[in-house]
Amino acid sequence: MVESLPGELGAPALRLVAFVGDLLSIAVHGYAPQYKEDAARRALCAPYTGLPLADSRAIIAASGQRRAVAATIAADSVPLAHESAVAARRFARALDDLTRAYRAQGVTASEYLKTIALSFGLIEKLDERERRTFATLEALAAASDAKRLPGDAFNAEEFVSALEHGAKRTHRERSVPLERRPLAAREPEAARPVPRRKTHFSASSLGTFAECERRWYYRYVCAAVDDPGSSASFYGTAFHTALERFHEEFPRADAAPLDVLQRKLDGYLGTSFEHHRGDFETSVEFELQRRRALRTGQRYLTWFVERFRARPFTVIGRETAVELDLDGYDFIGFVDRLDRDDRTGNVTVVDYKTGTIPESAERYRDKVARLVDFQLPFYYFARTAAGDRVTRLALVPLKDAGRDVAPIELEVVPHAEHRSHSDATTGTIGLDELERARAKMTELAAALADAPLERFPPTDDPSACAYCTYANACRERPQRREDRFGH
Ligand code: SF4
Structure with a gap:
C-alpha cells in the first residue's frame, strides 16, 4: 500500500490531486467506458487543459449523454477559437497517450505521472504550491514503485485510493466544511461571436432561444x-x-x-x-x-x-x-x-x-x-x-x-x-x-439573423433549468458533482 497524502492540502492542491486522480481513473476504468467518460469530462473542465471552462462545457454539451468528449473533439463539431481547438485536440491526444502508457508492459507509477505532466505541460502551468503537491504525488508514486515486487504491475487503483484517502482527510480536517464555503467568484466570460444564421427558422428553435x-x-x-x-x-x-x-x-x-x-x-x-x-x-x-x-x-x-x-x-x-x-x-x-x-x-x-x-x-x-x-x-x-x-x-x-x-x-x-x-x-x-x-x-x-451573437445569457427562470438537457454543462447551473475527491 502506498502512503497517503498529507492532510493539509488547500483547494488548488486538491484540484490538482483530483485531476491526476481522474486521469488515473481513465486508465483503470478503460474497460468501463461510462466511468472512464465521467472522469474524462471532469478532467476536461480542470484548469490544466488550456481550455476556457465555457469551451470545455460546450464540448460536453455537444457530446450529450452518449458520445465521448474525445469523439466530439475529433469531429470538430464545436466552433472553437484556434487556441481552444488546439488545446482540445491536445487533451484528446493526452487521453490516448495515457491509456496506452498504462497498458505498456512494466509501466511504473512514476512513469505514468511523468506522462501526465508531459501530456499537459503541467509543470509550466503549476504555481509554487501546486508544484509542491505534484512533488508529493511523485514521492508517493516512487514509494509505490519501491514496494512493488518484481513482475507486479503498477496498481493505479491502489494509487487512486491513496489520493482519495488524502483528499478526504483534508476535507474532514477543515474547520469549515467544503459545502458551506462561499463559491469563488466566476471570471466573466469573454464574448464569442458565432456565425449569423441566414437560414430557415423553426418555431421550436425560437422557443428555445426565448x-x-x-x-x-x-x-x-x-x-x-x-x-x-x-x-x-x-x-x-x-x-x-x-x-x-x-x-x-x-x-x-x-x-x-x-x-x-x-x-x-x-x-x-x-x-x-x-x-x-x-x-x-x-x-x-x-x-x-x-x-x-x-x-x-x-x-x-x-x-x-x-x-x-x-x-x-x-x-x-x-x-x-x-x-x-x-x-x-x-x-x-x-x-x-x-x-x-x-x-x-x-x-x-x-x-x-x-x-x-x-x-x-x-x-x-x-x-x-x-x-x-x-x-x-x-x-x-x-x-x-x-x-x-x-x-x-x-x-x-x-x-x-x-x-x-x-x-x-x-x-x-x-x-x-x-x-x-x-x-x-x-x-x-x-x-x-x-x-x-x-x-x-x-x-x-431578426436578432438571430442580423445582430451579432456574442453572448448567450442563461435564463432567469430557474424552473426552465429543472429538466434542461444541458444542465451538467452549463456553467450557470450547479454542476452535478460526481467528483469523488470533493465529497
Ligand atoms: S441549465 Fe438553465 S441556464 Fe443553463 S442552459 Fe439549461 S436552461 Fe439555460
Missing part, C-alpha cells in the same frame, strides 16, 4: 444532440411514425370496426418500434417502451373514436410540411396531424407530445403569452396562409400509458377571456395573443 439563450447556444450552435439516443426520443420517433402510417390508412374512425383499428394500430406500433429496436440501449428497455406504446396506443384510439363520434372529422394531413415567410424570414416545420370537421370544414392543428406538456389549456396559453412557445401559433399562421380555416389547436399527450388521453385544446377566438388558473384541458386563445407570438417570432429571427 426561454434560454444559453440553451439555444448549446442546442443549435454547438450542434449538441438533445438527449441523443435516449429511449424517450426513440419512443417519440417510433410513435409518431406509427400514427402517421395508421392515419394514412385510416383517416376516419368509422373506416373500420374498432377491433380492426386496434389491431392495425398495434401492428404499426410494433413495426415502427421494431425498426428502432437497435437504437434502444438494451432489449429490456426496448420491450418496456414498446409495451408502453401499445398501452398508450389503446388509450389514443379510444380518444380518437370518441372524438369522432361526438363530432365527425377526417384526418387530412399527416407530418405535413409547413413553410411561412414572416417579414422576410423563412420558417419551416411539420404538423403532426390536421383534422377537418365534416360539418363545418374547420381545421384543427394537432401536435403529438410524447414528452411533458402543460397540464391545462390555460398553462399552455400562458406559455404563449410569455412568448416562450411558438409552435402552435406558427402552425396556425402557416396553415391559415395555406388556405385552411384553422379554429382549434391541440396538443395530444402520448407519454403516460396509465392515463386517458386528454388533449390540451384551444379554440381560436378574436379576443380570449383573461387568463385564469383553471385546470381544464380545453379553453380559448385570442387571435391577438397569436399575433403577439408572431411579432415576437419575427423579432427573434
